[in-house]
Amino acid sequence: MWFKNLCLYQFESAFPLDAESLADKLAAFAFRPCGKLDLESAGWASPLGDAYEPLVHAANGYFMICLKEESKLLPASVIKDVLDERVGELQDKEARKVRKREKDRLKDEIVIDLLPRAFSRSRRTYAYIDTHEGWLVVDAGTWNRAEELTERLRDALGSLPITPPQFDAAPQAVMTRWLASGQMPSDFSLGEECVLVDPELEGGEVRCKRQDLSANEIRNHISAGKRVGRLALNWQDRMSFLLDADSSIKRLRFNDVIAEDSGDLEAESELERFDSDFSVMTLELARLIPRLVEVMKE
Template sequence: MWFRNARVFRFTKPFNISAEELEEKLSGDAFKPCGPQEITRQGWVPPLGKHGEQLVHSANGYHLIALRKEEKILPGPVIKEAVEEKAEMIEVEQGRKVRRKEKDEIKEQVTLEMLPQAFSRNRRSFAYLAPEDGVLVVDAGSAKQAEDLASTLRKSLGSLPVRPPVVEQAPAFTFTGWLNETIDLPGVIALGDECELKDPSEDGGVVRCKGLDLKADEIRNHLDAGMQVTKLAVTWDDNVSFVLDEELGIRRLKFGETLQDQLDDVDTDDAVAKFDAAFTLMTLELSKLIPGLLEALGGEDRSAIVEE
């Protein structure tokens, strides 16, 4: 159980919930497959998949959950062709032109007729709640996907006081300072070989660099021209590498050999025990990385957070 991405939400006020309370709340919105006439449906499923029945997997105060979304796949060209055939038949039989509004109605009818035979695409999104750390962490590659899960969780719980964390200075300012050496690079951070630079002007361009020394002259020339760093590949404490963007999204997480070796040392063939060990190692590592990263980025603005 290793997350590939991490979108962090900060609890804005104390939020304590037990695994039992969370299980009860989520059970009301447990996943059910799409009905014959439904295009999409989502709900909570066991994070352990076939190895578990509980909707919440807890370890050391961290609560892992999983949201499953089912979508019916209806190829646009197939629907368009069926609509055109029906419209052409009407025009021939009734001797009149089929207008756009009527075509839209035919499209709805065709869609409903095809839904029962449509293939389904399923996707699972994972997240964990860490009440003691004051964060919700979602394994999502985009802010929208993360917010969709948070919104669904808020609906199930009735209340979820979270927001993305805010830092005292713009991340792009800090990233740029690290590369042009106007801001000291923290000792726990090592630069990777990838970044994205943007011209801050209204019609400014974007430069994506990969496989380069980020202190090379090519990068320096773009910085001297006023471009800002909006994405940056880094390694944290020689243990975790990832790409960090200006919205504090963590993508392409890779946990280092030290953590992998610790997992390999778990002497068991039990799939659940292995899953639990990986989840514990990951959450403990992220519990150090998240606050450390916010501090490295200039410190967190906690003015809107209600402390206990």
């Protein structure tokens, strides 16, 4: 189970629970499918999949958890079509205009009628707790998505004293300096993608893909006042990703050397393969994350 995006949080103190105690806390908020009249439902599910029961997968002091959400697909256009039909029938039958309050009541009735027949959509958000270094790592493409998980986790635990990582310098300033100077930390190298934003013009940006980011063209944009909003990086030829100005990581890719390390671990079952992948992934990220924090201080 390889994460593709990272939103990072730091615990303000050591995480106080072991895996069993954490699972007990989550069990009180376990996922239950939508009832006939529910528009949505959310709760904790096994990160191993629906065929498994444990709500926490633990390996080497890392605890993986999974928030499962289900929502009913009830398009507004469908509700509107049915509402228009019923309003028309009522107006023809009673020869009068249907007012807004009555329309609202009819709309509520239509939603209740349609919900049992609506299709359901589910999604899962994964995260893990690093009990060694005090990180909560969420596989989410946006901070809003990550906050959905942290709010649910806070409800389950009673409190969740976490904060996004605090850097000495803003990621945008550091990434802009890297491109402007051409000087990178020795273990990082540039990819071929970036987003340059104009701080003076809302929405003004230049997107570069498959470009040599060390070219004069890129530096000219920075000289003209643009700043780096997103930058493609490689780390030690082991991982590649986009570092965002909001400190999130997107499109994380573990390179072949890591996949080979995971493949070298013999797995006799799907569960063992999951466990070996999780162990390799967390150990690699345990090296990358503090290094990212460190280079934001340089």
